[in-house]
Amino acid sequence: MKFSVTGENLVEYLSKVITVVPNRSPLPILDNILFQLEGNKLQMTSSDLEIFMRTELDVKGGRDGSVAVPAKRLLDITRTLTSEKLDFDVNEKNRITIKSKRGKFTLGGEPSDEFPLPEEKKDMNKIDIKGPVIKRFLSKIIHAVNTDEMRRNMAGVLTEASADQLKIVATDGFRLSKIIKTDFKHEADNDEKIVIPYKTAQHILRLNNNEDTVIEYDDHDLKISFDSIAVYSKLIDDTFPNYENVIPSDNDKILRINKHAFSDSLVRALIFADVITKRVRLEITTSSLQIRADNPEIGSEGEEMIDCSFNSKTGTEDFDKTPFVIAFNAGYLLDAVSQMETEELNVSFGNPSKAAIITPTEQKSGEDFIELIMPVRVG
């Protein structure tokens, strides 16, 4: 195998595929990146056996071939040689020689046939999404994905495409984040649901610079391509919980509050909240919100008062006489509040043991975004 490439070009792509290379791998071959050269196209593939990432770049090809190159060492060398032209030459014993203007470096590679390859499938279902949309949507809901190992069915992002809308949902059982694209066109006979694993979603979020994205999938596998990168991953095949049922439709008490004042207070409350439930207690009257946090284990407490407006659609309760009291995990509340992009936000409540819904005061055009949080029950 023989080719030449500019250092800058190589490093740009290399630093993307290397994000999949596992830190401590059970399979030593996975410490490498697979190089495959055909004509003037160089394909680089990395894998941790769950996710494969493949990228393709233009080089000046000499002799076709393939080799597995130690990923970290290669990046460390080339990172300092970005302004130079690099000549790669790999002999039949997989010795890799890199020549720069002034230097010559030799690395030991591994035989390419030991490197696992993703399965290229034909006839997969397909969803096309504009680049900025997928990036924005994932970033708004990814905080709610369940990251503990036990409940696998929630360990991913639900992507649901129907003829006229795209729904992206994440939940960990205690909160739920849902965003709908209402001006979406998709040619499909029936609704299509897939659950993209958390790690895969993170890769997409990190690497996608607003490029148009194609999601291809079948029952088990997923291929996401954008720009010149393709990510192959397994789908989560456990059933995503039936989330529509748990979104309350009869929350009648509406709190309207300044986003920054609220989130700043929550940041401070979090310092005083106890470490287990991170509980903050909200006591709401028609014009003020009191946030209280305490940690009985270490004996600290704090409280703050913010202006707000609060009223009930039924209009029968007098909140100035008996304030509405509810408790939440401050961390969850803060995550949700910081995703709102309007100056003010709405929180709607039913009763102190029902989910609260947080929405911006005004939805962006073509979008419908809600955050749902379950309260903490104080015994």
Place this chain on the structure above:
Amino acid sequence: MQQTISSTFFIPREGTDFDDLYRRVRIMPLYSFPHTKDLNWRIREHTDRFFVHIDFDAFYAQVEQRDNVKLRGKPVSVGGTGGGKGIVMTASYEARAYGVDTGMSVLEAKKICPQLISLPCYGPKYESIMLNLMNALKEFVPEDCIEQYSIDECFADLTPVAKDFFEAVKIASAIKRRIRELENLTASMGISYNKTYAKLATKLQKPDGFSVITQENKEKIFSMPAGKLWGVGRRNELRLLMLGVRTIRDLAGSSERMLRQEFGVNGLVFRKLARGEDTSEIFRKERSEKSLNHYHTLSEPIYRPADVKTEIRRIGEYICRKLRSKNLVAGYMHLSVRFENLRYASDLVKLTNYTSDDREIFNTALSVYRRLHKPTKEMKGRQFGMGVYDLHTDLKEKNLNLFESEPELPYRALDRLKSKYGEGVIRVGIGS
């Protein structure tokens, strides 16, 4: 005030009609010898402190002989089920004369001493006796100067109440008299200026002994074999012999470098202990627990999924009960399986909630177990263990779940039933 019997030394066993009566007893002390961290490295030795070590003579056997006149003067062993299974936990002095020793199987013991009377172990009885002693000690010294070291041994620091050795000895003999009138039992006692020597002094005269070791007569200690020192077991004694160290005197005089090379930092601790430079204090149990563990070794190894499930559930329930009794919730749990060939499989997971809920612990444990290497007919599981970490005070708060709404169960009421009527009396039904 109602005092509950600590569960430190007892592991409930179920499956028989006498669960609550015949509980298995862990004879192991809380720790085997002072940790380097327990030693005060700024001073070389205690000069004006007085520790007393109290050790009941052939404790379980003595208690049984006390309670049954017919057993007095006869070789008696306690431990095992009575039917020949199990091991001897304690042998009376009459039995010891035949060579019956702790750790022997009952069958073996009967071979060398056919007239041996083997009795089952009645845990709560022995524990309540120790508890009485601990309470009685409070009449002599402040509460935080008393340390229960194991089921039949304890230490007391007499420094706050004694000016000199003369007074310390006077108090100690008063304690000895008190034990006799309280429980009609004999205990051996050792008094010295550090805990190690006090413990060694007890061994100088047994049974019903009373030994005092001061700076002046510590020669008596020096001539004891090194294996008598706490922390030096049979294996370490052999290793010491290979180094040419036979007595405590040899150990005290040996080079730091050699011991460090052979035993690491513990070697240095051994040397200090032998030299009388044990500067550890009365061991106070840390107020906040960092973890709780429970391991259970089965007499009959198991491999059937149903048996394993039962075992895991039993351990889980025990851990949860312990958590609740201390008013704690846990954030992580750890499950381990040890196989017949001593191979080991284990995993640690974060729990979804901080919890002390039987069902949640059990379900998590099962899903951890599914990921582990499983016992087979050829390679059965011998020991199952569970540990919980990241413990916090239970604030009785719970983040409600969107998809599950499990009713709160009256666990505390169930716990009270269990401690009154035995472990098997009631349990929570967990769906299959």
